[in-house]
Structures are given as structure tokens and as C-alpha cells.
Amino acid sequence: MVATHRIKEGDVLxxxxxxxxxxxxxxxxxxxxxxxxxxxxxxxxxPNGAGKTVMMNxxxxxxxxxxxxxxxxxxxxxxxxxxxxAKLGMARTFQKVEVFGGMTVLDxxxxxxxxxxxxxxxxxxxxxxxxxxxxxxxRAFIEEEIxxxxxxxxxxxxxxxxxxxxxxxxxxxxxxxxLEPELLILDEPLAGLNLEEVEDMARFIIDINEEKNWRVxxxxxxxxxxxxxxxxxxxxxxxxxxxxxxxxxxxxxxxPEVIRAYLGEEDLYATRR
Amino acid sequence: xxxxxxxxxxxxxxxxxxxxxLTIPKLFIRQAEKLGKDTVAMREKEFGIWRPITWxxxxxxxxxxxxxxxxLGLKDGDKVCMIGTNRPEGLWAEMAAMCARGIxxxxxxxxxxxxxxxxxxxxxxxxxxxxSQEEVDKALSIINECPKLEKIIWDDPKGMRNYTxxxxxxxxxxxxxxxxxxxxxxxxxEEMIHKGYGEETALLFYTSGTTALPKGALLSHYNMLTMGxxxxxxxxxxxxxxxxxxxxxxxxxxxMMSISCGLQIGFTINFPESIETSQAxxxxxxxxxxxxxxxxxxxxxxxxxxxxxxxxxxKRICYNLAAKIGYHVADLKFKKxxxxxxxxxxxxxxxAGVQKKLKDNLGLSxxxxxxxGGAAMGPDHFRFFHALGVNLKQIYGQTEVAGISVVHKTxxxxxxxxxxxxxxxxxxxxxxxxxxxxSPSVFQGYYKNPxxxxxxxxxxxxxxxxxxxxxxxxxxxxxxxSKDVMTLTDGKPFAPQYLETRLKFSPxxxxxxxxxxxxxxxxxxxxxxxxxxxxxxxxxxxxxxSYHELSQQMQIYDLIEKQIRHANKDLPPAAKLxxxxxxxxxxxxxxxxxxxxxxxxxxxxxTRYQQIVDALYSEADFVHIDTTISYEDxxxxxxxxxxxxxxxxx
Numbered sequence: 001m002v003a004t005h006r007i008k009e010g011d012v013l014x015x016x017x018x019x020x021x022x023x024x025x026x027x028x029x030x031x032x033x034x035x036x037x038x039x040x041x042x043x044x045x046x047p048n049g050a051g052k053t054v055m056m057n058x059x060x061x062x063x064x065x066x067x068x069x070x071x072x073x074x075x076x077x078x079x080x081x082x083x084x085x086a087k088l089g090m091a092r093t094f095q096k097v098e099v100f101g102g103m104t105v106l107d108x109x110x111x112x113x114x115x116x117x118x119x120x121x122x123x124x125x126x127x128x129x130x131x132x133x134x135x136x137x138x139r140a141f142i143e144e145e146i147x148x149x150x151x152x153x154x155x156x157x158x159x160x161x162x163x164x165x166x167x168x169x170x171x172x173x174x175x176x177x178x179l180e181p182e183l184l185i186l187d188e189p190l191a192g193l194n195l196e197e198v199e200d201m202a203r204f205i206i207d208i209n210e211e212k213n214w215r216v217x218x219x220x221x222x223x224x225x226x227x228x229x230x231x232x233x234x235x236x237x238x239x240x241x242x243x244x245x246x247x248x249x250x251x252x253x254x255x256p257e258v259i260r261a262y263l264g265e266e267d268l269y270a271t272r273r
Numbered sequence: 274x275x276x277x278x279x280x281x282x283x284x285x286x287x288x289x290x291x292x293x294x295l296t297i298p299k300l301f302i303r304q305a306e307k308l309g310k311d312t313v314a315m316r317e318k319e320f321g322i323w324r325p326i327t328w329x330x331x332x333x334x335x336x337x338x339x340x341x342x343x344x345l346g347l348k349d350g351d352k353v354c355m356i357g358t359n360r361p362e363g364l365w366a367e368m369a370a371m372c373a374r375g376i377x378x379x380x381x382x383x384x385x386x387x388x389x390x391x392x393x394x395x396x397x398x399x400x401x402x403x404x405s406q407e408e409v410d411k412a413l414s415i416i417n418e419c420p421k422l423e424k425i426i427w428d429d430p431k432g433m434r435n436y437t438x439x440x441x442x443x444x445x446x447x448x449x450x451x452x453x454x455x456x457x458x459x460x461x462x463e464e465m466i467h468k469g470y471g472e473e474t475a476l477l478f479y480t481s482g483t484t485a486l487p488k489g490a491l492l493s494h495y496n497m498l499t500m501g502x503x504x505x506x507x508x509x510x511x512x513x514x515x516x517x518x519x520x521x522x523x524x525x526x527x528x529m530m531s532i533s534c535g536l537q538i539g540f541t542i543n544f545p546e547s548i549e550t551s552q553a554x555x556x557x558x559x560x561x562x563x564x565x566x567x568x569x570x571x572x573x574x575x576x577x578x579x580x581x582x583x584x585x586x587x588k589r590i591c592y593n594l595a596a597k598i599g600y601h602v603a604d605l606k607f608k609k610x611x612x613x614x615x616x617x618x619x620x621x622x623x624x625a626g627v628q629k630k631l632k633d634n635l636g637l638s639x640x641x642x643x644x645x646g647g648a649a650m651g652p653d654h655f656r657f658f659h660a661l662g663v664n665l666k667q668i669y670g671q672t673e674v675a676g677i678s679v680v681h682k683t684x685x686x687x688x689x690x691x692x693x694x695x696x697x698x699x700x701x702x703x704x705x706x707x708x709x710x711x712s713p714s715v716f717q718g719y720y721k722n723p724x725x726x727x728x729x730x731x732x733x734x735x736x737x738x739x740x741x742x743x744x745x746x747x748x749x750x751x752x753x754x755s756k757d758v759m760t761l762t763d764g765k766p767f768a769p770q771y772l773e774t775r776l777k778f779s780p781x782x783x784x785x786x787x788x789x790x791x792x793x794x795x796x797x798x799x800x801x802x803x804x805x806x807x808x809x810x811x812x813x814x815x816x817x818x819s820y821h822e823l824s825q826q827m828q829i830y831d832l833i834e835k836q837i838r839h840a841n842k843d844l845p846p847a848a849k850l851x852x853x854x855x856x857x858x859x860x861x862x863x864x865x866x867x868x869x870x871x872x873x874x875x876x877x878x879x880t881r882y883q884q885i886v887d888a889l890y891s892e893a894d895f896v897h898i899d900t901t902i903s904y905e906d907x908x909x910x911x912x913x914x915x916x917x918x919x920x921x922x923x
Contacts, residue, residue, distance in 0.1 A: 140320070143320035143321050143322075144320050147320070147321070148320060148431075149431075151547070153321070153546045153547050153549070153550050154546075154547060154549035154550045154553070156321065195908075203432070207431070207432065210434060210435075211434065212434070
């Protein structure tokens with residue numbers, strides 16, 4: 001793992017302070033504050049176009065906000081590029097899967113391991129001594145902690161492009177986990193899945209969050225309210241780039257503005273149960 | 274092969290002498306001490322690697338689990354339930370239960386909660402080995418209704434972190450308890466085993482029962498061991514053999530191979546990584562012996578047929594040519610004629626060009642004997658495997674004889690029979706045509722069911738309830754369950770299974786149900802194979818959203834009609850199908866339509882689908898269905914539809 005100073009369970013891991021984001025004259029986010037504490041599942045909800053994915057991209061480093069600051073473990077990371085943020089222990093999955101379709105499941109996951117590899121090009125191509133040992137250790141980690149957890153033994157050597165969508169999502173999660181992140185950003189992990197796959201995925205998220213080998217803090221963007229309310233410790237509801245409410249699932253569910261903006265609309269209260 | 278036989282002879286030369294005092298645990302200790310740390314008892318694929326477990330490790334684990342059970346308070350004759358997939362820990366638990374003088378009871382892994390409750394309660398089990406969270410959840414939901422159940426033991430820690438119930442204990446902790454006890458009483462394990470004798474009950478098996486609630490058959494150590502000996506007297510197994518264990522342990526066939534045969538000869542049992550990987554894992558192992566119900570072979574046939582349809586024209590030509598040669602040679606062998614040398618050359622070419630690869634892909638490259646039993650298998654499937662050069666044999670047996678009583682002998686195979694009795698086994702036909710069996714493996718009786726025992730066991734003869742006859746070559750022909758035999762309009766008896774298996778040879782048909790007892794003509798209810806037909810529909814650019822919608826498309830009806838016409842060919846007019854209907858759902862064991870081993874429960878489906886049956890025997894072209902179906906996750910859906918009835922023109 002990348003050496004950063006340790007923080008305790010319950011301390012703020014990621015902080016967004018007065019974030020403003022404009023695209024030309026369009027204000028995508030205005031004055032957003034967010035505190036994600038270590039060990040929790042923090043969800044972000046909001047109608048389509050509310051600015052959720054923009055927020056993810058800001059945290060991840062794909063976008064840079066015009067105003068406001070982002071702190072990760074107390075360190076300001078506004079200027080860091082995505083790969084530098086990944087080294088700090090941040091990983092993400094995407095709303096529409098972004099996997100390497102021509103590569104096998106195993107290779108996709110291995111790729112996520114890249115930031116942990118220490119061997120150089122020459123020893124890597126010779127594959128001797130320390131490099132071989134390192135490779136075996138990483139492979140063992142992938143097999144024991146990721147493939148077993150996500151139950152993808154049967155597709156290990158299949159090209160990802162040939163797999164059904166639900167499994168591709170799982171592979172993408174596997175690749176994010178290979179980074180051994182401290183903070184995992186999940187952008188709509190349940191979109192497009194059938195009921196059984198949703199149940200599986202929800203279980204994986206809980207496992208990643210609670211299993212003692214993982215204990216990953218999760219930032220979850222999701223439309224499936226049933227899952228969000230069941231899983232989350234905290235929920236932030238946004239609409240048109242503004243914070244509506246930030247609190248526990250009960251508080252958010254009972255907030256009249258949320259009900260009006262989001263939950264009240266029968267169609268959008270898109271829980272599958 | 275020659276070489277192998279030779280070494281095998283010497284192996285099977287020192288076969289175990291089975292006496293009335295010998296028990297499975299005694300034999301287990303003897304084998305484990307003899308084979309020790311240099312011989313692999315079992316292998317499990319875990320984290321992508323085949324991991325060996327030696328006999329010494331096997332013994333060590335069983336010892337700890339058995340003593341652990343004793344520390345938890347297991348008494349002589351207590352029942353121990355086991356549920357889960359095939360894995361070493363499952364077999365250890367079973368062996369440990371027997372070593373601790375308990376009685377093992379296996380449950381099918383996909384049993385619904387009600388079935389689990391019934392068996393756990395009826396068997397008076399005090400302990401239950403669950404594999405993972407899923408099984409633990411099932412067990413916890415019934416523990417209040419099964420007051421005799423005390424402890425649930427689990428071994429897969431995944432998802433178990435928040436379970437704090439007192440009745441739960443992990444396998445590791447149980448083994449630790451056992452270790453502790455072993456330290457204080459180092460001879461206890463051996464003493465327990467020494468107390469056993471062959472006539473004691475070893476295992477309690479619940480039969481799937483096509484007609485009523487499951488019945489528990491009590492099998493002794495002697496039953497199990499003589500079973501293995503007598504089967505291996507016909508087809509010897511060898512110490513060097515590999516066996517793949519992937520069918521449910523709750524099925525007697527799997528027990529017969531893993532325990533009865535495996536323990537006596539000491540072959541290696543291989544456990545696949547997961548249910549989804551079993552086919553690929555079997556291919557890696559290339560087992561020497563295999564025993565599976567017909568549906569596994571039907572699935573293989575379907576795979577080959579579908580892949581063949583998908584492949585390039587050149588491959589198709591090669592395959593069809595090889596199949597032609599294969600069928601011709603197989604038919605010659607069936608007729609016990611010698612194969613002329615030019616056919617032998619052709620056979621070799623077919624083998625080298627096609628069959629070798631094909632067999633390898635199916636995991637049959639090293640197979641010496643493949644058995645099928647548990648339900649009827651159609652002659653088409655049977656010929657298919659022989660044409661491939663696979664020595665497929667029918668067996669006939671039941672849980673109540675600890676496995677099988679009749680099997681085909683090599684070079685004496687007739688695909689309409691199930692073969693001749695194994696040693697020490699007598700098979701007779703009563704005056705009413707019922708098959709009865711007498712052998713040392715005939716069970717002790719049904720648990721807590723003297724009524725059924727009295728009807729089944731008469732003077733040491735086991736009354737099977739199956740109808741059949743013995744032909745001129747001494748082969749047994751099993752007709753069908755007595756109650757399932759139909760009478761056609763011309764007064765002849767007819768086994769619907771025969772036609773059903775014929776229909777199932779088509780890759781597009783997954784299940785079929787033939788109706789027509791004492792009726793004017795025969796009809797069938799068809800369940801299409803969703804994936805194969807779905808693929809066919811995709812190629813034809815047909816749109817559909819569900820099984821139900823696909824099954825009712827006219828093009829699909831035409832496709833199925835073609836398959837039925839093919840099956841109808843060569844049948845006497847009275848036995849030809851006249852009408853059929855595509856069912857809106859697949860038949861499912863969870864809906865009680867099939868048994869857990871996928872046998873059709875005719876009486877049940879007849880009442881359930883009475884409306885469809887009535888329509889098939891009226892002039893109607895449609896039958897209106899208004900019903901509720903429940904999905905596996907508990908959701909219910911309302912189905913309102915018209916099912917089309919298709920007449921088959923001559």
C-alpha cells in the first residue's frame with residue numbers, strides 16, 4: 001500500500017469543501033460539501049442530471065472544480081492527477097462499464113494490480129527471482145481475495161467482451177479491488193442488472209465494506225432506493241447541483257424536499273422490491 | 274490400457290475381505306494407515322489450483338471432527354445431517370459422523386426450506402453440517418421448528434461475520450474441540466471405531482419419491498461395503514484411477530462411488546472448484562469411471578449437437594462422417610458381430626480425426642466405464658455415446674439396495690435393457706411383473722415407517738414397484754414405474770418414458786411429458802430448451818422477452834413439430850404422438866413437478882395441468898391459462914395467456 005498517515009475508523013477520509021463546478025455558464029455543482037468517514041458506506045442520490053457523476057469525476061480527478069477544495073486524509077488533492085489519486089488509495093467503477101473487452105477477466109483484474117508492482121521492465125521480461133515471486137504473490141492475492149469473493153472462478157480465462165453485462169460489472173469491481181483501495185467509488189453499480197445480479201452485487205458491496213480483510217470505505221451513487229437505504233450509513237441528496245439534505249437514511253427518507261424532488265415520484269422511486 | 278489393466282489386477286488382487294464385523298470407519302483407518310502420507314486421497318480445486326489431500330490428512334481431519342462431535346455430546350446412533358456442495362469437508366463430516374458412531378444423513382443442496390425441515394425433523398438429527406451462509410440461513414430458519422436440532426456447524430466463513438447465535442460453531446472450532454479431547458483421551462477415536470460392527474446403520478438416505486413424501490432408507494456398513502465389492506467384481510476400479518465427484522452426495526449413486534468403491538480401492542476423488550466450473554474441471558481431471566443420471570449425458574449430447582450446428586461446414590462434414598462410422602461400428606458391436614478390418618481402419622480414422630478431440634472436450638478422454646442410472650435413458654442417447662467410443666452402460670438400482678443391482682457387462686450391451694445382475698444378487702419377476710431383488714446390500718428398512726418397510730421388504734426380497742421382465746439373454750428390461758405404464762387404444766402396454774427420452778434427443782426439447790393412458794391418442798407437453806431455442810430464434814431474428822413468449826411463437830411450434838415428427842418415425846401408429854403443446858414454463862423440482870433427481874411426478878403434473886390435458890383431448894386449438902407462478906426469489910407473477918395446441922399431420 002502507498003504509505004500515507006493512518007486514520008482511524010470514523011475519521012473523515014474524504015472531504016469536499018464548497019465545491020463549485022461550471023461547464024461554460026452551466027452550473028453543475030454549487031457549494032457542495034461532503035464528508036465521507038472511514039469505514040462507512042456513503043451514498044449520493046439525486047435525479048438524472050443532478051450532478052452525481054460530475055462529483056465522482058471531481059473526486060477521481062477527471063474534472064477540476066473552479067472553486068472549493070478536496071481533502072483526502074487531510075491532504076489537499078485538488079492538483080493531483082487521477083493516477084496519483086489512485087496511488088493514494090482511491091479506486092472507482094463506472095456507470096457504463098469500462099473494461100478491456102479483448103482481455104480476459106484475469107488480465108483485467110491483474111491490470112488493477114499494476115500500481116502495486118515494483119519490478120522494472122527488464123526484470124519483468126526476464127521473470128526471475130524476486131519478480132517471479134512478486135508475480136506469484138499478486139496472483140495469490142487476486143485468486144484468494146478477489147476471484148473467490150466475487151465468485152467468478154468459472155470465467156477467469158474468458159474474454160470480458162463475451163460476458164453478459166452483469167458479469168462485466170463484477171469484473172470491473174474486481175479490477176477496482178485489485179488496487180486494494182481505501183476508498184472505493186461506485187458509480188451506479190446496479191444499473192442495468194436483473195434482480196438476482198442486484199442482490200449479488202449488494203452483497204459484494206457489504207462484504208467489501210465489512211469483511212476484515214477489506215474494510216473499504218465506499219462512496220456509492222445509485223438509483224435503487226431500496227438498496228441505498230439498506231446499505232448506507234449516510235446519504236447525500238442533491239438536485240440541480242445543490243445539496244438538498246445530508247444525513248442518515250431515515251432523515252433523508254423523511255425529508256419533504258427529497259420526497260418532492262425525488263422519492264415522491266412513483267416512477268423514480270425505482271426500487272425493485 | 275493393457276498396461277493399466279495389468280497393474281490394476283495386482284491392485285484388485287488384494288481386495289478387502291468384507292466380514293460382518295467390518296465397518297466403513299474400520300476400513301477407513303486401515304486404508305489411511307496403509308496409504309498414508311504418500312498417496313492422494315482427494316483433490317480439490319481451490320483458488321485455481323488443484324490441491325491434494327493425502328490419506329493421512331484425511332484421517333487427521335476426520336479424527337478431529339469425530340472427536341469434536343463427541344465433545345458436543347454426540348451419542349451412539351445420533352443422526353448428523355449434512356448439506357452443501359461436493360467438497361472434502363462434506364466427505365470428512367460424513368466419515369466423522371460414522372466414526373463417532375453416529376448416522377449420516379445427506380440433504381440435497383438445493384432443497385427448499387420445507388424439505389430441509391421435514392428431513393431434519395423426521396430423522397431426529399441433533400447436528401447439522403452446513404457449508405456456507407446460505408445453508409446456515411436455511412438451518413437457522415427451521416431450528417425453532419426442529420427442537421431436536423442442537424448445533425449447526427459451518428465451514429465457509431464468507432458472510433458469516435455477523436452471526437452470533439449460540440447454536441452455531443465453525444468447523445475449525447469443532448476441530449479444535451476434537452484436538453483437545455484427543456489430547457486428553459488419545460485412544461478414544463480408535464476405541465469408538467473398534468466398537469462398531471457391520472450390521473449397524475451407517476447412513477440414512479431420503480428417497481426422492483415420485484409419489485409421496487420422502488422415505489428414509491436405513492443402510493448398514495455391510496450394505497454399503499458389499500455394494501462396492503460386487504460392483505467392482507464386474508468392473509474393477511484401480512488405485513491409480515481418478516474419479517470426479519460433482520453430483521449430490523444425497524444421491525446414492527455418488528455415495529456408491531465415493532464411499533463404497535472409493536474407500537475399498539483407494540482411488541483419488543476430485544472435487545471441482547464450483548458448480549459452474551465442474552464441466553471444465555472434469556475435463557482437466559479426465560476421470561476413469563463416471564456414474565451420472567441420464568440428464569448429464571443428455572446435456573452432453575445437446576452440447577455436441579448444438580456446437581456442431583454452429584461450426585463451419587468443413588467441421589460439420591468431418592463430424593457427420595465420423596458419426597456415421599461410429600454408429601456403424603457401434604451397431605455391429607451391439608449385434609455382437611465382429612468388426613471387419615477395413616471398418617476398424619475407418620474407426621481409427623474417425624477416432625484420430627474427430628472423436629479423440631470430442632471426448633477430450635467432454636472430459637471423457639480416459640473413461641473406462643461410464644454408467645447411467647436413476648431414470649430411463651433413450652436408445653438414441655445410448656447409441657450416440659457408443660458411436661463416440663464411450664463404454665456407456667445402463668445400471669438399474671435404487672437407494673434401497675445401496676446403489677445398484679443390475680448392470681451391463683462390457684461387450685454385452687443391449688440398449689433396451691439394463692444388463693444382468695451383479696454377483697451375490699438375485700433378481701426375479703413376480704407374477705404381476707414386479708421386479709424384486711435379493712442381495713447382501715438390501716437395506717434394513719425405512720426409518721420410522723414400519724408400514725412401508727412391510728410392503729417393500731418381504732422375506733429378504735426387495736419389492737421395487739417397477740415393472741419389467743427378463744429377456745432371453747438374461748438381461749433385465751425395466752418397463753417403468755408400475756403406476757406409470759399406459760395402455761394404448763390397441764390394448765398394448767406402453768411406457769411413456771420411452772417416448773419422452775426419444776423426444777429429449779432433440780437439442781431443442783429440454784423436458785417432455787407424454788399423456789395418453791386409456792385415451793384415444795397420445796399427446797405431449799413440451800418444455801423447450803430456453804438457451805438452445807433462444808439462440809435459434811436469435812439467428813432467425815425472432816424477438817421475444819421471456820420463456821413464455823418464446824415458447825408460444827408459431828415458428829417455434831413448427832420447429833418442435835419437426836422434432837416430434839422425427840421421433841414419431843418408426844413407431845407403431847398407436848404409439849405416435851398426435852398433438853402437442855408448448856408449456857409456458859420449465860418443469861421444476863421447486864414446484865414439485867420433478868423430483869430432486871429430475872424424475873417427472875406424473876400424478877402431480879396431471880392434477881396441476883388438468884386444464885391443458887382436457888384441452889389436448891378436445892377439439893380446441895387454444896387453451897386459456899390464468900395462473901400464478903412463483904420465481905425462485907419468491908416473487909410471484911400472474912400469467913394470463915392462450916397456449917396454442919398443435920396437431921401433427923401424418
